[in-house]
Amino acid sequence: MAAAQQSDSECSSTSGSDLSDSSHSDEDSDVDVSCQSQGKPCKYYNKGHCEDGSRCLYLHVCEYALKGNCRYGSSCKLNHPTGGKGSSHGSNLPSNQSAKADIKLTNGQLYQWQLNDGKGWKDIDQDHIIEAQYCLPHTKSIKIYNTPYGAVSIDFNRMRVYGKSLRVRRLDDGNTVWIWYCSLSRKWRKYGDKDSKGNTGPVKSSDIEKKFQSNPSGSFNFNIGSDTFEIRFREMRQLSKKRKRRVTRRPVYRQQAGTGVSQVGSALQNMSLGTTHKWQYEGHGGKWHEFKQGSGTTCSVSSDDIERKYQQNHLGSMNFKVKGQLYKLDFGAMIQTNLSTNKKRNIRRV
CATH class of the missing domain: 3.30.720.50 (Signal recognition particle alu RNA binding heterodimer, srp9/1)
Structure with a gap:
């Protein structure tokens, strides 16, 4: 795989x-x-899908398992509560x-x-x-x-x-x-x-x-x-x-x-x-730009360079230069920092 x-x-x-x-x-x-549904099963989840997912205020469990009478038991496709009445x-x-x-x-x-x-x-x-x-x-x-x-x-x-x-x-x-x-x-x-x-x-x-x-x-x-x-x-x-x-x-x-x-x-x-993974930084107006090296750019690293460094340590960091200024990429925080001005930008891996 x-x-x-x-x-x-x-x-x-x-x-x-x-x-x-x-x-x-x-x-x-x-x-x-607001929390208004403690202990109650989500009817949409029991019907097959709840759009709220983890934000849902209702329990994503089999309503019959909560009552202790789920006829499907361990083959039930819905979640059964730990230590509950239903089949575990x-x-x-x-x-x-x-x-x-x-x-x-x-x-x-x-x-x-x-x-x-x-x-x-x-x-x-x-x-x-x-x-x-x-x-x-x-x-x-x-x-x-x-x-x-x-x-x-x-x-x-x-x-x-x-x-x-x-x-x-x-x-x-x-x-x-x-x-x-x-x-x-x-x-x-x-x-x-x-x-x-x-x-x-x-x-x-x-x-x-x-x-x-x-x-x-x-x-x-x-x-x-x-x-x-x-x-x-x-x-x-x-x-x-x-x-x-x-x-x-x-x-x-x-x-x-x-x-x-x-x-x-x-x-x-x-x-x-x-x-192929591409590394990008967030520019003005929320627009994302890819890290590029060569072809007239002044960046000392390419997206591939960043990816190789990231593969070595997902929580590490690396330095690079743009127009002579030194920058730091923090993979753990997904932040780019200008080490001269301390200005920070978001980065992402797509």
């Missing part, structure tokens, strides 16, 4: 009191955060709606990504590439090529397949360490990290995860000074009186046996057959 990835980025490196509010409104301030089988709830999969791997693997076309779950080869991308908080999706179903695009946030009658799930051995991130100034920031002054954030990612494991439909509250904040798991939002922020939950990458750094790099190159 060959595959390629496209990462949509919003990453972070700030922390501590940065979680608190300011006078600005967040880009998600128009989101309806491999849950496919999005990562923001399910604490753990019902089925744990017992074959020595740390994790396994699978697809289901209605005829049972099938393992995805070289899924450590998918896992590596999934562990990055800014990566929204991945595209897999040369599968029996053609090109398959997986939405990480909603844990679903775009445009195909396929289901996707991630199983693990039950020992995954989950990290919680908050969106701040279009970057993802890990809860509990130290800020620029060396102060540790008021809440740890492990504290949030513990609460989430106990009740994936609940919330986590904490204070910064006199301000109170609430993380609503089903909405994946952090709320306060002044602002709403997005949050996400991603695993810490664990290396499967036989998938070292060199193997991962080789697999990424092999999985990119049949597709």
Whole structure:
């Protein structure tokens, strides 16, 4: 199987009191955060499709499984709740709606990504590439090529397949360490990290995860000074009186046996057959421009140069010059910085 990835980025490196509010409104301030449906199954999901996906305020589970009378049992195509009345089988709830999969791997693997076309779950080869991308908080999706179903695009946030009658799930051995991130100034920031002054954030990612494991439909509250904040798991939002922020939950990458750094790099190159990745920076008016070298341009690197460096380390960085000025590309944050003026621009890989 060959595959390629496209990462949509919003990453972070700030922390501590940065979680608190300011006078600005967040880009998600128009989101309806009313919670009026706890414990109720989504009727659209049960009919086959819910357009709201992970934003839906209703449970994406089989309504009959909740009642304990699903006649399809383990062959049911809908999600069954963990520890519920219905027949237990491999849950496919999005990562923001399910604490753990019902089925744990017992074959020595740390994790396994699978697809289901209605005829049972099938393992995805070289899924450590998918896992590596999934562990990055800014990566929204991945595209897999040369599968029996053609090109398959997986939405990480909603844990679903775009445009195909396929289901996707991630199983693990039950020992995954989950990290919680908050969106701040279009970057993802890990809860509990130290800020620029060396102060540790008021809440740890492990504290949030513990609460989430106990009740994936609940919330986590904490204070910064006199301000109170609430993380609503089903909405994946952090709320306060002044602002709403997005949050996400991603695993810490664990290396499967036989998938070292060199193997991962080789697999990424092999999985990119049949597709070419281009690197772009965001210019004035939100217009995107490709990095080009030669042919009258003054940029010292090409899109291919950037891609080769990225393959070596997805969280690394590289420097280049334009008209004699030095710039830095931060792959983890997907940001370009002019090291003379400190002006920053968004970059992307398409």
